[in-house]
Amino acid sequence: METLNDSPITTEAEHERSPQEAALRIWLKVLITTRWTAIPVVIIASLVATRVFNIAFPTAPVYYICVFIALYNLALLLQARRIEARGAGSLVRTIRFYGSIHIVLDLVTLTVLLHFTGGIENPFIFYFVLHIIGASIALSRKEVYLLASTALFMVSLLVGLEYAGVLPHVNLVGFAPPLLYQQVSHILAVLVVLATALYISTYMATSVAMELRRRQQEVIELRERLLHERTGQLEKASIEIAKLEEEKQRFLHFLGIAAHDLKAPLTAIQGFLWIMLGGYSGELSDKQKNMLERSSRRITELLNLISDLLDIPRIETGQTMQDIKEISLREVVRRSLDDLRNTAKEKGIKLKVEIPQNLPRIQGSSPRLQQVITNLVSNAISYTPEGTVTIRITEKAKELQVEVIDTGIGIPPDELPQVFDDFFRASNVEARGTGLGLSISRRIVEAHGGRIWVESPYPENNRGSKFTCTLPKKNKGKKK
Template identity: 65%
Template sequence: MISESSIESVAPGYSPEEAALLMRLRVFVTMRWIAILGMLVATLVASQVLDISFPTLPVYLICPVIALYNVVFYFQLRAIAGGEPGTIVHKARMYGNVHIFLDLIALTVLLHFTGGIENPLVFFYVFHIVLASIALHFRVVYVVATGALMMVGLLVGLEYAKVIPHVNLEGFAAPTLYQDGVYILAVLLALAAILYGTTYMATAISGELRKRQRQVVQLGEELLAEKKDELEQVSREKAELTEEKDRFLQFLSIAAHDLKAPLTAIQGFLWVMVGGYAGELTDKQKNMLERSSKRITELLNLISDLLDIPRIETGQILTEMKDVSLKQILRNCLQEQRKVAKEKGLKLTVEIPEQLQRIRGSGPRLQQVITNLVDNAIQYTPEGTITVSVKERRDDIQVEIRDTGIGIPEEDMPHLFDDFFRASNVEVKGTGLGLSISKRIIEAHNGEIWCESPCPETSQGSRFTFTLPKMRKRSRRQR
């Protein structure tokens, strides 16, 4: 059986029919070498072991002749395989026709010098019919069968009429068998029945296989065209969505920026009024102004988060990348967080290696991520401990923030990093953008971030983990 991989190695870039035909013809070349070797071995065994007497010199001369045109056919196949697609089938079958008939002539000459009608090899013409049906057009196969029968008939007839001398296989067949008309007729009729019967069955099977192959190829082309159209449609839709997203991010950036300026001004006026610089206020008025200022602060935080999204999505963060010390960033963040944790009665533990490799990143953005994660841990931990640990691994640096707080419901975990999502067990108000922005920042650094709740070590609270790739050591040339 010829595998698809072997076919592709013979004629990459061609149609399955062309590739299969080239592969079969190459197999024929190999089989012809085997046939030559078989003839030489059979001649030696028959003459030396079985004591069958016949002239061996013609056999030894026929073998190099077959080898010669087999070499020619080999190089012809290589030339055909290197030709233009679309011409393969015609050229390969044309050369195949020539070599099949050369094989028939060689076999007929071989039969003449090895007993003619006495030799059982007379039925070896069947092999050529089978090979021809695999590679050639079915009409040509019938011509090959007829040609083989005519060659045998001509050989037997000429020997019977004593136009050419008959070579007897002494020690194997009676010397007068070639003159037995009944025997000759029986052999020729049997040969004709076998040749034409084999031709019919082999061409029918080969034709059906070729038909199925063409159907498979056609179906594959139709599916390929259909999938190509679908991919083009998806590509267009993706381009449209990307364009819509860019427009939305641009609008979001402009709207948030336009809102931030007046709100900041309003908050400034409120602080002036609360401070008594615009006149004395009653406690009720002061309380209302403080509440208004708090609401505006929440709005400003939301606007800051909204401004961060387009900055990260449009790649602005890449311009902020430089060599930074993660250890120093952590110290800056945690220095302020320790005070907040202490005021709430929480213990903040830090585990950072003394020697920590520098990374390439945006210091302010990484500080934003760490601050957000530690703030959340403090906010949602009524009592207990918050642990910040750093591990240097082979290819990256891993940062963990563990707490013993309220944890996150299992059903909320898949949506934890979605925009505007807030866990169902959270009562403190917020924008719902902190974790989604943190995820964008970490991914912009080619890192990963994930959450486990409850924390595997303590079976309570949550553990947020993110990784940052290490800086590659530069060679002297790069420096």
């Protein structure tokens, strides 16, 4: 039952990242990777501009900036790894915070890069849109608008300072007219286009991202609800099992008391009857003796019936299989026969035992299997007027096979299917037993994971019957 309570799902959830967290981690990685690719792109663009299109501008600052990007990207990479190493926990806010730093750094770097590569003349000015889309994936709409505004502010500041002559302007010679940076209409047009591009892409990208995040949240909630329901169901099931177990124990307890209280008076009566029959209380007439003997026999019948009746629920509730041990079947047979040898001798029946020397031990309940062997052999003795009863054990691939063969009166063919039913008594014999012996034997054998069957008349002898039961060598049993 502990395994039921200890639901594996909760432990799993503790180690597993939330989908939101996982997505944010990937976002950080993508930012870093993109930056690595941005560096060669910047270098190639500069080379192409200067060598292919013969655009003249000082390239040294561009390479310094590339080195700077590489350095801070390395720092951010190490920092992202540190977050990764922290493992589980609610890292959502942390990652978002560091992500914003990434973006701000990129915005500043791009602005500085623009300053050294023509400012307002450089069409790469529209690359700010890419940063904003990158930010939209993970940050809130408000944050992205703020970043877009920051970008716009920095660009305007740069362009404004260059226009006012506070900052020196670098002309892309051969690409843009030297005084383009002083042309207000151009400046305004570029800034308006940039501003609208920034805000529209912010709006579009954050809309899509928000919708995706909302869906993701739904999935998370759904998963949690399912998890919760499953845990609830498991809890309910384990309570049910505990209740059933408790009921079973109560029932067995009841049976135990019933058995004792039913038998105690009979035992006392039997005691007195045997004393009288044994002559401990004075001489008896033959008639008295005969009547007492018959009374005693009836008491024995009743005691056996009570034992058998109470045995059935005990076996069926699995109580038998609680004392499963490694046992020697040879030993079980020996003990059974010890009890029956006298009866066989009195009837003049020969008992033949064929058990191989190196019989493997099996898992089983020794007293219960002894009950089966005793039942089969005593039946065989009872229904055999003369001849031999053979007890043979053979080892098969996966099981041991026990055969009890007699040379007796056999069982009428039409009654064979009912032999193992409760209260079955063959029509060709005088009713003596409780009719429960074989049905109990069947239950015991089945509880051990084996089978039991009968053949009559036994073909080899053409008379009598052969009872066979199998017991698996590796017993899984029905441990209830």
